[in-house]
Amino acid sequence: MINESFHIPVLTEEVIHYLLLKKNGTYLDATSGFGGHSAAILEQLVGGSLISTDQDPEAISYLKSKFKSQERLSIHQARFSELDKLLCDNDFDGILADIGVSSYQLNTAKRGFSFMKDGPLDMRMNQNIGEDASSWLNNASEKEISNILWKYGEERKAKRIAKAIIEARNNFKIKSTKELAEIILEEVPRRFNDKKHPATKTFQAIRIFINNELEELKLLLDFTSKHLKIGGRACIISFHSLEDRMVKQFFRDHSRRDPRLSKLPNLADDSSFKLVSRAIKPSDHEISINPRSRSAKLRVIERIR
Numbered sequence: 001m002i003n004e005s006f007h008i009p010v011l012t013e014e015v016i017h018y019l020l021l022k023k024n025g026t027y028l029d030a031t032s033g034f035g036g037h038s039a040a041i042l043e044q045l046v047g048g049s050l051i052s053t054d055q056d057p058e059a060i061s062y063l064k065s066k067f068k069s070q071e072r073l074s075i076h077q078a079r080f081s082e083l084d085k086l087l088c089d090n091d092f093d094g095i096l097a098d099i100g101v102s103s104y105q106l107n108t109a110k111r112g113f114s115f116m117k118d119g120p121l122d123m124r125m126n127q128n129i130g131e132d133a134s135s136w137l138n139n140a141s142e143k144e145i146s147n148i149l150w151k152y153g154e155e156r157k158a159k160r161i162a163k164a165i166i167e168a169r170n171n172f173k174i175k176s177t178k179e180l181a182e183i184i185l186e187e188v189p190r191r192f193n194d195k196k197h198p199a200t201k202t203f204q205a206i207r208i209f210i211n212n213e214l215e216e217l218k219l220l221l222d223f224t225s226k227h228l229k230i231g232g233r234a235c236i237i238s239f240h241s242l243e244d245r246m247v248k249q250f251f252r253d254h255s256r257r258d259p260r261l262s263k264l265p266n267l268a269d270d271s272s273f274k275l276v277s278r279a280i281k282p283s284d285h286e287i288s289i290n291p292r293s294r295s296a297k298l299r300v301i302e303r304i305r
């Protein structure tokens with residue numbers, strides 16, 4: 001049973017302020033999760049409409065029961081990489097994505113995302129497709145594991161942890177989050193002043209890899225650049241630096257003049273987008289109510305031609 005208190009949406013006031021310029025507009029929430037942001041958007045709409053998507057089947061069935069009588073809303077299960085096909089005929093006044101995992105996914109042991117809760121080592125946001133983390137970890141080479149931990153977790157001890165995983169694997173199949181966390185703890189014990197658990201970066205890296213998160217984000221950004229109406233805005237919330245760097249770079253590249261033209265004098269700006277604000281972070285008050293929001297960053301871009 002999914003409990004609504006599992007997920008508090010982040011930066012909601014800011015999202016509404018920057019996204020909802022037209023109350024009768026058409027909007028997309030591409031990471032609807034447990035519907036926190038979708039509900040806030042619906043509350044503001046007067047005659048407009050909202051499409052809510054997510055790749056997680058559990059989230060989708062929850063959303064369908066939460067919003068059963070909402071006529072202005074349609075709900076679809078879709079990954080970012082499927083949006084272009086699903087919504088090929090739609091353009092939007094606003095597109096929102098609050099990327100990463102939901103608190104529900106993270107806090108539910110059977111989803112296998114967390115080293116704090118023992119569960120099957122799964123980590124798929126859609127458990128009906130793809131390879132789970134246990135299957136990958138038990139078959140990948142030491143080099144492959146170490147590369148993933150470095151690339152997606154920026155884990156400086158990637159080589160040591162990968163070696164420890166391979167050694168443990170010679171004795172047993174790694175099936176649970178607890179087993180993986182213990183292998184890491186044995187290799188990299190927690191010191192008294194460590195703020196983070198030594199398994200944090202490894203779990204983040206494997207999750208990003210298993211869900212193809214950065215490639216998916218790239219396709220979402222491509223989608224937003226094709227499917228915003230003139231005057232429409234994209235609001236992207238990210239939770240770690242790898243994602244935020246991608247969003248920042250993409251927004252910057254799309255909102256400046258073509259560098260090949262920049263030396264020509266007196267030429268009007270030719271970019272199709274403009275940056276609306278610098279990165280927006282949660283207030284101290286929001287962080288005190290919802291500590292998970294502390295690493296969130298919202299970036300906003302607007303289509304101008």
Ligand SMILES: C[S@@+](CC[C@H](N)C(=O)[O-])C[C@H]1O[C@@H](n2cnc3c(N)ncnc32)[C@H](O)[C@@H]1O
Binds near residue numbers: 009101
């Ligand atoms: C932080 S939660 C969003 C919570 C939501 N804004 C709310 O108010 O409840 C992120 C959601 O994005 C979804 N997600 C992440 N990557 C995705 C992708 N590539 N395609 C579709 N959904 C994705 C996850 O399944 C998760 O439900």
